[in-house]
Amino acid sequence: MYKKRGLLIVLSGPSGVGKGTVRKELFTQPNTNYEYSVSMTTRSPREGEVDGEDYFFKTREEFEALIDQGKLLEYAEYVGNYYGTPLDYVNATLDAGRDVFLEIEVVGAAQVRELVPDGLFIFLAPPSLSALETRLIGRGTETEDVIKSRVLKAREELELMNLYDYVVENDEVQNACERINAIVTAEHCRRERVEKIYIQMLEGDC
Ligand code: 5GP
Numbered sequence: 001m002y003k004k005r006g007l008l009i010v011l012s013g014p015s016g017v018g019k020g021t022v023r024k025e026l027f028t029q030p031n032t033n034y035e036y037s038v039s040m041t042t043r044s045p046r047e048g049e050v051d052g053e054d055y056f057f058k059t060r061e062e063f064e065a066l067i068d069q070g071k072l073l074e075y076a077e078y079v080g081n082y083y084g085t086p087l088d089y090v091n092a093t094l095d096a097g098r099d100v101f102l103e104i105e106v107v108g109a110a111q112v113r114e115l116v117p118d119g120l121f122i123f124l125a126p127p128s129l130s131a132l133e134t135r136l137i138g139r140g141t142e143t144e145d146v147i148k149s150r151v152l153k154a155r156e157e158l159e160l161m162n163l164y165d166y167v168v169e170n171d172e173v174q175n176a177c178e179r180i181n182a183i184v185t186a187e188h189c190r191r192e193r194v195e196k197i198y199i200q201m202l203e204g205d206c
Contacts, residue, residue: 006094009101012109013124023103034099043081074111123164127171
């Protein structure tokens with residue numbers, strides 16, 4: 001009988017866009033029905049962070065051993081520290097038919113895209129990114145250098161979007177969460193994802 005696998009949901013986007021805030025908000029909502037994958041990191045805990053809840057805090061040696069043993073779905077070095085996603089947890093949860101939610105930076109997201117092409121990749125974008133260039137130039141208040149560096153940054157961020165299936169503008173945290181939940185709901189109805197079940201029904205298997 002066909003067993004439905006969970007959906008791997010990846011939320012990523014440029015530094016400082018508010019991925020962590022959006023993710024925390026999503027998981028305080030009572031109707032959230034996906035599981036958060038707690039990442040491994042070598043950075044030190046911030047005040048109030050709990051090992052096993054916010055992150056699994058590891059030494060560099062421990063983290064490198066996990067890499068060597070193939071225990072990470074992806075990993076990246078970000079501002080001098082390693083961050084990575086535990087492979088066994090993700091596989092076991094997906095196999096049990098539950099959706100897994102990753103909130104990771106863009107280098108790691110690109111690795112997951114290669115390994116899990118049928119995952120759902122959501123890019124969290126800064127507000128009005130698309131209008132930024134026009135506005136900066138039109139406004140005429142910034143120096144040419146400032147415009148250039150902002151446009152460059154906006155362009156880099158826009159290019160990063162290419163890897164993703166959906167773009168969610170983070171104008172307001174609540175709005176962003178609503179859009180993400182709507183995308184996840186719609187994604188579960190995507191033909192490619194459900195047709196296997198129907199084919200098996202037609203064949204009398206379930
Ligand atoms: P922070 O140190 O502020 O908690 O996280 C820094 C960055 O690492 C954020 O962009 C966050 O999304 C990203 N991050 C958190 N966990 C992982 C992970 O498992 N893998 C990757 N590649 N990035 C992660």
